[in-house]
Structure formats: C-alpha cells, structure tokens
Amino acid sequence: MDFNDTPEEAKFRAEAREWLSANAKPKDPSKVKASVSQKSEAERLVRAKEWQAKKAEAGYAAITWPTEYGGLGGTPIQSVIYSQEESKFDVPGGFFEIGLGMCIPTMMKWATKEQCDRYVKPALFGEEIWCQLFSEPAAGSDVAGLRTKCEKDGDEWVINGQKVWTSGAHFCDYGIIVTRSDPTVPKHKGLTFFFLDMKTPGIEIRPIKQISGGSGFNEVFFNDVRVPDSQRLGDVGEGWKVSLTTLMNERLAIGQGSGVDYEELLKLARETELENGPAIKDSNVREKLADWYVQSQGLKYTKFRTLTALSKGQVPGPESSIGKIVSGPKMQDLAGFAMDIQGQGGVMQDTEESPMAGAFQNQWIGAAGYRIAGGTDEILRNIVSEQVLGLPQDIRVDKNVPFNELPGAGGKK
C-alpha cells in the first residue's frame, strides 16, 4: 500500500503545479482558516472570473470534459489531482461550481449541439454563470413535489411560480429549471425541464437572509415568464429524468472539507486554561479530541480508498456516500465543543476577542445549515440504506396519485 502517484499521475501533477506556481500565489498558512473574506462579493466575483478564464485557457477548468468544449478529455483522477494542487493556492472560488458541476453537464447531455456550442464554453470561461432552480417552498427533500407550473402558448412556455434556496441567482446569467407541465398525472410524470435567461422579464430575485447573516441564496419569483420551446431539455413530461442527470452530478465531487477541524481544536485546547489547568490536559477534552481526530482520519482515508479506485480507472465503491453524513454533525459538534472550552467567553463572536477571529462561532452557526443543504442528514441516510444496503423504499402514498389530488400539494387540504 502506498499513497504514491503512478508515473503518469506524477507527471500530470508536476505540470499542474508548475502552471499554478506561474499563475497564482500560494496560500498563506498563517491566514486564519474559515474566516470571512473582507472583500465584497462584487470584488470577489471579478477576481473569480479572471481566474476562471485563466484556468479555462490552460484546459484546467473542466478536466474531464471533451476537448471540443474546452476540457482536457482527462480522467477523474486527474481532476482530483488538479483540485488537490489548486487548493494550495490562494485562488477565488465559489461562483462556478454549480454551473460547471451540475448545469452544464445537464446541457451537454440534453441540449442540442448548437446550444452546447453557444453555451458551454462561455460558462467554462466564467463569462456566463449558471444557477439551478429546483427547490421550492413546498418541495425540498421531495423536490418532485414542486408546483411552479409551465403552460404552452404557441412556441413558448409561460412559467409561474417560485423557487427557493437558489444559490447565486443574483449574479447568474442562466439557469436550469424544472416545472410542472401536467398536474393531472402522478408527480414524477408531469414535469418538464428548461434552461432560461435570468434576465427574462417576469423573474424577480429576492435574497434570503441566513442565520449566519449572509445571503448566499435567494427566492426567485416567476410571473408569466416566457421561455421558448427550443430551450426545453428532454420531452414534455420527461423533466424528472433530466433532473436526475443534474442530481447525479452532485455526487461526484471529492472535495477537501474546509473549516476548523481537530488541528484548530488541539491548538485551542493547548492555549486555553480551564479551572484545573490547560484544556489539553483535561480528560473530557482529550476524549473528544481523539474522537474527532479519528473521525477526520476515517473520512480522509475513505477518500483515499475512492481515489485508489479512480486511479485504477475503476468505478469507486459506495463508501464515499458517508462523507456528508459524518462531516455535517462533526462540524457542528466540534465547533460547539470548542465554544464550550471557551466557557462564558465562548458566547463572543468578535474578530478581536474570539480565538481564530470567531471561526468556531461562525462554523457552529453555519453547520446548522450545512446539515440540511445538499441532502439532509435524514435523506442521506435513506439513500445509504436504500441504494447501498438494498433496503426497501418507504411506502409512497403519492406514488400513483395525480398530483392535483395530493393533500397540501395541488390545493386539496
């Protein structure tokens, strides 16, 4: 067993590293992890677009995509290697992941060649940004229960309704949207999928304020929004099938977790005095420190098992499905415990007075949302138990019922 690259992988890594060194600044290790950037979103967006264009020029923006669309036609392991190398550099991110990770792959599978020629490269180069309009106030975990409707009118469709939790809608140019074209059939059968211009008249975007204070996502209202039929992806009524393409792409990311972890907790424990001495000498603290170290290592080595399969060109096993189930609660509990170590002072969320400029407090608040976003803890457990362990699905009371006859859905109380 070893953690070494194959000769081909080592060559790719060295090239990526060389390119990054020539084009970006290495991260400053003394900078506080997980601190909130001081720059405004607008400033960060400008920097992010510049970096994205650079990456795309070199072929590193979407390594596994075909070369005709600006990718390198590379392998999943190369994509991971590039990400590993890039994570050591101080480069802006957070704007293109949804578009390039979910929206454009959906376009590449379901749009026409002409549409791909028009839209894929600009997205890759950061010129146009995409968002995903799926969730609604009445449809999150049960996204197929969505209510936003579309009605055919000549060559166009008219969309009315509301989407929620739409990350980045306020700076996006295009979006993919799934809507209900037929409420008289069971929910999965009556959906139709489109892509649309976010500047289309009738679209109103309102930021949602999170308990963390930020507004990364939005409500998006649709008032008689007209979309040409040429922007429909898949057949009328095939919207769910198209959605599955989008949702499957969510699973493939093997990202590095960010945020405060056991290293920061260890440092805090060394530097904080409890009643009987430094926290690091307290057996309660030691026990918890060990637990989180062991969990972190477990997650890290689970990723390595997945990488081993990718390196061999094999399909990875299902072990990576445990990632968010573990990391979400861990983020919350570890940060909360770090605050406990700070005692009464732990209530402060002050960049001057709080250890690590309040990173523990920030993470404790943010983690409450992380356990819900992108698949709740509970849904993820359903997925593991059904798709990995083969246990039967729960009874679906709405399975064969026309959507407009469901309680609370189509208007029936």
Added chain:
Amino acid sequence: MNFDFSDDQKMLKDQARRFLADKCSYDDVRTVLESDDSHHDGVWNGLCELGFAGAAIPEEFGGLGLGALELCVIAEELGRAAAPVPFSSSIYMFAEALKLGASDVQKAAWLPRIASGEIIGTLATAEGTQAPSPRTVKASFSGGTLNGRKLPVPDGETASVAVVLANTGGAGEQALSLVLVDLNQDGVTRSAVSTIDPTRGHAEINFDNAAAELIGDEGDGWAMLKRVEAGAAVLMAFEQVGGAQAALDMAKEYALDRYAFGRQIGSYQAIKHRLADMYVKLELAKSNAYYGAMILSEDGAELELAAASARISATEAYRFAAQECIQVHGGIGFTWEANPQFHYRRSKLLALALGSASRWKDRLVAELEKSNVA
C-alpha cells in the same frame, strides 16, 4: 494512490473466508459457547493446516515469511466468523512479542511450533480489574523466577507458553519487563475464568517460583508491550471490522425478512437509519484499519497514532453494529438459540482485550501532543 490490498492478499482473504464459511458456521461457534472448551479444535487445526498461523512468522522459524498485510486479511475473516480460536493470543500477541524482543535462541525454541499450531502461546498482562501499568503490576520476576497472579489471560488454559508482564524493580516506566514462561511446569497453576464471551477461553494463572527468562532487556517491558499492543490493535481492528460487517449483514437480512404492520421492517426509517449508521461507522473503521495496516506493514514511526485510530474507530463500529443487531431482531435477538449474541459478546471482548477505548484515546492525544500537530 494505492490504498488497497494486493491481488495476492485478496486471494488469501478469499481463501480464509471460504474455509471459515465452510468449517466455522455459527453452529460451530455455538459448540464452544455451550461447552467448557477453550476453542474449536477443528477450526483451529484447519487454519493451521492452511499455514495461516505461520503467515507472518519468518521462514527460518517455520512460517511463511509473509507480513502484516496478510495477517490483516486473515484477521478480518476471523472476525467476520467470530471464530472461536486462539489466533490473537498465539499470533498477534505471543509471536509478535517474540519477533520484537526475543533472542534467536528463544525464537527458535518456540516459534516453529507456534507457526505449525502444534502449541498455543499467549500474553499475560492484566491482574484483575486494575489497569496494568508500571505503578500497579504486582507479578514479579527476579533471580530467574516469576511470582504472582495474572487474570484474565486469554487462552490461558490451553497455551503452552506465555509472555508475562512482570515487575523487575526499576524506577518509573523502567519497572516492568517481559518474561517468557513455559506454562507446563510445577510452578504454574491455572484455572478457567468465566467471561462474557465463553467462545474464547480465559484463565487465571498463578506463578509460584516459576522458571522464566527475560525477553529483551530488563526494564524495557512497558515500551515493548506498547509496541506489541499497537500491532495487535491493528490486527484486532480488522477482526472488529469483519465482525461489524457480519452483524450489519445479519441485521439487514432480518430487516428484509421480518414483516410488521404489513410491511418489511427494513422499510421503516427507524430501522433503515440505524443500519445506515452502522454502515457509516463501519466504513470509517475500515478506512482507519487500512491505514493502520499500511503503517504496521512498514513499521512506520506513526504506528502508535495509526493503531490508536484504528482501534478506537473499529471498537465503536463493532460495539454499535453488534448491539443494534440484537435491537433490530427484536425479542428473538435476545434468545440463546439466535446468533446475534456471538457478535455482542465478541465486540465487548475485543473492546477490552487491549484496554478500553478511553485509554487508547488518551494514548492517541499523547501522541498528537508529542508530534506537536497544529
């Protein structure tokens, strides 16, 4: 990235699995549970005939000269079957202690018969319920003789030879030494001790001026023991992973077969989520065990940390899977005739065999402090 066992090692694992599936069913485990036997002769002899006992013993001492990775895959299968055999005592503890600290003369005197399975060895450290340490160990060795009382000693009744942790009078951590004792002599008396896992025999051993000899240097016992325990922790972690998987599989099968309120109980979220949690803990443990295997096979400097991680992770995975396996089975899971009890018992035995997880968490943090992480 090559974080996996080799094809040869996977074949060995497969061989072990097929043998145990054939010769070590739960009914076979039950025969040991329901008798006074310390282990299952048929299973143990079969494993030895396949060369497994000698897998990691050097060829010059009658073994196959393979390594830790081979032992790990065997261990996982032993754990899956909850095999009632003295493998851990003889191989992870006794043989490894000799490989670490004994002279070639001592190795030649004992290892060949251990490798063939002709005799069983064990490691005797505990003296009741006080944690054995330089402060507390009372068994003493001087002038070539050993006096004292050790219990519980795994496979203490059927072992022919033991490595014993004894006080040799030094200061602080230098107080302890490891000594090699032939258990078939007048000065050694032993009797069976009852434990929560009767499928693995344990004994009380009394030493009354028993002849013994040092392994390694006087005063090095504590340090040597820590190293032996680290290796054994990794190997036991694989047994724990195998056992946790077996418990999960058993619970899943039951959840698919059992109907209540008109549907399979495996379709209820309380059961599904419980099994998902078992799976999550198991995969974390497996990954940590793999890392332990890698470091053990390289005798890497990080062994104490890697072993502690593997043990803590695997102990939790097996604990949870075994107890929730009974829970998923409902009433029938608590009956003598059913099989969940084997994993419930074995999970606790393995959780305590090298000292509890709490102690290992302290060991882990001590290593983190030393390496000054952060």
